[in-house]
Amino acid sequence: MSTVTSLKVLSEREDRYVEGHRLCAGCAEPIIARQILMATEKPVVVSNATGCFEVSSSIYPFTSWNVPWIHSAFENAAATISGVEAAYLSLKRQGKITEDIRFITFGGDGATYDIGFQAISGAIERGHRFMYVCLNNEAYMNTGIQRSGATSRGAQTTTCPAGTCIPGKREFPKDLTKIIIAHDLPYAAQASPHNYKDMIEKSAKGFEANGPAFLNVISPCPRGWRHDSAKTIEIAKLAVETCVWPLYEFERGEWRLTGESLRIAEGSRQKLPVSDWLKSQGRFGHLTKEKWKFVADEIQANVDSKWQELLRLCKH
Amino acid sequence: MEKVAMNGDQVIALAWKQIDPDVVAAYPITPQTIIVEAFSEYVADGLVNTEYVCAESEHSAMSMCIGASASGARTATATASAGLAFMWEMLYIASGMRLPIVMAVANRALSGPINIHCDHSDAMGARDSGWIQIFGENVQEAYDNSIMAFRIAEHMDLRLPTMTCLDGFIVTHSLERFEPLPDEVVKKFVGPFKYKRSLLDVKNPTTFGPFDWTDFYFEHKYQQVDAMRHVIPVMEQVQDDFAKVSGRRYNIIEPYRLDDADYAVVAMGSTAGTLKDIVDELRAEGKKVGSIKLRLFRPFPAQELAKILQGLKGVAILDRAVSIGASGPLFPEVRSALYDAKDRPKLKNYIYGLGGRDIKPEELKHVYKQLIYNEGELVNFLGVRA
Known part of the structure; x- marks a missing residue:
């Protein structure tokens, strides 16, 4: 796998997603997408759910896409790519296409955890050969930072504001990666853009999984998370170091920790307190109040219990 | 074959x-x-x-x-x-x-x-x-x-x-x-x-x-x-x-026994077939009636339909759907198509067959009767218990 992530090799690959897009300064999404698209040399076809990433990359008559790309709606990117892959199989069988193409879908957490979940589940069950990448910024950022099924407990959004009675979102996020793994698909993983090597290696495995693959990538959003746009990568790293967002993969039935998460499990790296994560972002700012300290404690307890469960699954 | x-x-x-x-x-x-x-x-x-x-x-x-x-x-x-x-x-x-x-x-x-x-x-x-x-x-x-x-x-x-x-x-x-x-x-x-x-x-x-x-x-x-x-x-x-x-000829609008007719009923789908039988029966009784099967709804062939309908005395539009609060959806399109026609027929709308309710030959004969005697409302419901 080392050649896959050699910076020299990567720097020589063509850019598949290029300048001119209108994403915010400090947005993690273009960083993630560019790196993932470098993980294969095979031609790729991309489908995209409605969201920040879609709307910012394809404002007619401009496009940031140097590869074939399709957007049709919000909740159906996995279904759209299913149809593309079906066409590919049919035309290839008939000898009308000769290239060996890889298929990839990008969707935000709203498109993935919430409105598009059915389409993803259906596409995985049917066994289409594609990799679904969730650009997880933990809320509906494109419409102005509303709560999603991926939003953290205690985070404030524009539909779960921190009020005097309710301290932001009341529920813990859905553990979507595990729900996807329950489909018993060939490959699934969690990744973070701060560890490009880990993310690209996982992407390469996903592209070659010979069946459905799923990559859930934490994607800091300076606007929605209320952090300095220069701190995006630092904050993504903090998510991993606090075990809020463990790096792991599920490959043909085997669970495996990777990157910093593996080192934390092995004891060669310190597991940081969740309070470091909470104080790095304005969306959790209200949790420093004495009144809401119990929420921060509950988040820490939840992270710990999920981490213990993951250690058990990964046989540590 | x-x-x-x-x-x-x-x-x-x-x-x-x-x-x-x-x-x-x-x-x-x-x-x-x-x-x-x-x-x-x-x-x-x-x-x-x-x-x-x-x-x-x-x-x-x-x-x-x-x-x-x-x-x-x-x-x-x-x-x-x-x-x-x-x-x-x-x-x-x-x-x-x-x-x-x-x-x-x-x-x-x-x-x-x-x-x-x-x-x-x-x-x-x-x-x-x-x-x-x-x-x-x-x-x-x-x-x-x-x-x-x-x-x-x-x-x-x-x-x-x-x-x-x-x-x-x-x-x-x-x-x-x-x-x-x-x-x-x-x-x-x-x-x-x-x-x-x-x-x-x-x-x-x-x-x-x-x-x-x-x-x-x-x-x-x-x-x-x-x-x-x-x-x-x-x-x-x-x-x-x-x-x-195939030897089978289709048209976007298919008139049936309309040449010398005074009254006609317009329908889409299977009811257009039933109508042909009714027309035959009424013709046998000497009534000058015909029917029209509309095959194309979108785009709506307004001019083509107006050409066929103008000059008739009365036309009933059968709608197997209802825009609740208005009329059947086909009716206003036909009515609008005829607005600029030289010789406009009287038009009536009949909503029928919702949820698979059978449309009976007597009911279709009733529609022709109402056309001929200028009875009924602008929008009518066939076969519904009020």
Whole structure:
């Protein structure tokens, strides 16, 4: 796998997603997408759910896409790519296409955890050969930072504001990666853009999984998370170091920790307190109040219990 | 060819088998189910090259059709009722992306209350979606429309998705003798699939489905409007070509015994067939009546219809759907078409058969009687217990 992530090799690959897009300064999404698209040399076809990433990359008559790309709606990117892959199989069988193409879908957490979940589940069950990448910024950022099924407990959004009675979102996020793994698909993983090597290696495995693959990538959003746009990568790293967002993969039935998460499990790296994560972002700012300290404690307890469960699954 | 007995759903599956689309993505719903079941048997026996995808919902079925069609694949699907309603968002996207998807719609009432039987509420709900809408009367027409639809949708001047409607149960589940065409005739008639751009052309990457601001959306919508203006001549040409290979002549509007008629009734779907029998009976009694079968609803052939209807004394428009709070959906379109006509007939609207309620010969005779004696309201309901 080392050649896959050699910076020299990567720097020589063509850019598949290029300048001119209108994403915010400090947005993690273009960083993630560019790196993932470098993980294969095979031609790729991309489908995209409605969201920040879609709307910012394809404002007619401009496009940031140097590869074939399709957007049709919000909740159906996995279904759209299913149809593309079906066409590919049919035309290839008939000898009308000769290239060996890889298929990839990008969707935000709203498109993935919430409105598009059915389409993803259906596409995985049917066994289409594609990799679904969730650009997880933990809320509906494109419409102005509303709560999603991926939003953290205690985070404030524009539909779960921190009020005097309710301290932001009341529920813990859905553990979507595990729900996807329950489909018993060939490959699934969690990744973070701060560890490009880990993310690209996982992407390469996903592209070659010979069946459905799923990559859930934490994607800091300076606007929605209320952090300095220069701190995006630092904050993504903090998510991993606090075990809020463990790096792991599920490959043909085997669970495996990777990157910093593996080192934390092995004891060669310190597991940081969740309070470091909470104080790095304005969306959790209200949790420093004495009144809401119990929420921060509950988040820490939840992270710990999920981490213990993951250690058990990964046989540590 | 020799006539065989099949139902309306089976003949659509047969037409697809003969056409051999590259992709079929569909979800089962009564009364469309037999189409996808019968077609899956052709797939299971290796009789087609089609990649057949069993979707997990109609929304995904249409989304897959969009992905497949954008990928340069000839694509077909079928649905009904709630399934079409669930596709609604994607119908507009399919037409907005100018993808020539062909879809059979087994017309069925919309919930609630839930009901599985025939009316046209489903298709009427999709009338503004930018799809060509063709209505068939019987099993033969369901088959013939399914073949012609590919030629119409895929015509390079149009590139518009096309739905062929057939009455749920009345046509979908009725066994009728019909005449199929030989496989090679169908294949030659439909021809190979052509496209301008394909998503799978990795050497010439194309961005499909970009975002339009206020500076382009209106123009792109207008292009759809403009393409729709070319449908009628294309459909007439396809019907002419079809007559040559099949001996069966179709028109977008089909008048029956109208030449010297004073009164006529307009209908879409299977009721247009029943009307012909009623006309024959009333003609035998010396009444100067005729009927009109409307095969094309979108685009609406307003001028063509006005030419046929002007000069009549009275015309009743049968609607197997209702726009609650207004009238039947077909009625105002016909009325509007006649506004500038020289010699306008009196017009009445009859809403009938909702949720599969049988339309009886006596009820249709009653409509003619009311036309002749100028009775009834502007909007009337046939066979409903008030």
